Amino acid sequence: MKTVIFYYSGTGNSLWSARLLAEKLGDAKLKPMKGADALAAGDAEAVGFVFPVHVWGIPFPVMTFIEKLSLRPRVYLFALAVNAGQVSRALVQLGGLLDGRGLKLAAGYSIVLPSNYIPWGGAAPAERQKARFASARAKLHAAAAGIANRESGPIEKGPLWQRIVFTAIYQMTLKQVHKMDKDFWCDDKCNSCEICVRICPAGNIEMKKGKPAWKHNCEQCLACIQWCPQESIQFGKKTPAYERYHHPEITLQDMLR
Numbered sequence: 001m002k003t004v005i006f007y008y009s010g011t012g013n014s015l016w017s018a019r020l021l022a023e024k025l026g027d028a029k030l031k032p033m034k035g036a037d038a039l040a041a042g043d044a045e046a047v048g049f050v051f052p053v054h055v056w057g058i059p060f061p062v063m064t065f066i067e068k069l070s071l072r073p074r075v076y077l078f079a080l081a082v083n084a085g086q087v088s089r090a091l092v093q094l095g096g097l098l099d100g101r102g103l104k105l106a107a108g109y110s111i112v113l114p115s116n117y118i119p120w121g122g123a124a125p126a127e128r129q130k131a132r133f134a135s136a137r138a139k140l141h142a143a144a145a146g147i148a149n150r151e152s153g154p155i156e157k158g159p160l161w162q163r164i165v166f167t168a169i170y171q172m173t174l175k176q177v178h179k180m181d182k183d184f185w186c187d188d189k190c191n192s193c194e195i196c197v198r199i200c201p202a203g204n205i206e207m208k209k210g211k212p213a214w215k216h217n218c219e220q221c222l223a224c225i226q227w228c229p230q231e232s233i234q235f236g237k238k239t240p241a242y243e244r245y246h247h248p249e250i251t252l253q254d255m256l257r
Ligand SMILES: Cc1cc2nc3c(=O)[nH]c(=O)nc-3n(C[C@H](O)[C@H](O)[C@H](O)COP(=O)(O)O)c2cc1C
Pocket: 008, 009, 010, 011, 012, 013, 014, 015, 051, 052, 053, 054, 055, 056, 057, 082, 083, 084, 085, 086, 087, 113, 114, 115, 116, 117, 220, 221, 222
């Protein structure tokens, strides 16, 4: 296999981006970061990382996965940082992480898709979502051409003020993320289907008396709240009124694979 693309995704935006990129590249295999071992890149000529931007940086599980992954010295490395408009320093951070291992991130693209951050509001109106899907498609097309030609650059980033202010918040928040599941709760619509248990990439949900219970090892990917078929999972007080979001071309089965 010429290219291996590793992805991490809570609500399907990153999986959709990775899938589209793989289709455009041709000889590329998609692998979920979850469950992949250190040798999963094999002898691929090019290796890509596709992940959502969380709190203006790289999600913790993505960081630990990349740190452990065995990579050949001169492998061509690329990334897509999938975000809702504020990529900030995520790709620069990834470049630094790889640099620390003597490797080079050749190209890093920001892919803007609808926000899944339901604590700040529900799904965007359909028209706005459609516009983002269209521009992301065009961007992925251009990124695929650059990657296929093994181009160096770009490493996309947000404005300086964003990188300074939000990186400080990222560093302060990183250690608190695991306990942010204390605001999840489950309403009466729950039918004990256990999909939340199966979809959680962190194994952070268990069933207690037929209802989910969160174990304080959360990665805040928001898969549980966004994919619950009964819309029974809530976060804080406002989410009962908010519309859920996941990428419309990604199915629950795709996520559970
Ligand atoms: C905990 C969390 C933090 C987020 N922080 C950012 C952010 O800093 N900048 C941004 O543009 N989007 C942010 N988002 C939105 C996601 O990056 C965006 O919706 C992404 O497309 C989700 O990808 P996924 O569906 O593959 O999980 C955040 C989402 C979550 C869940």
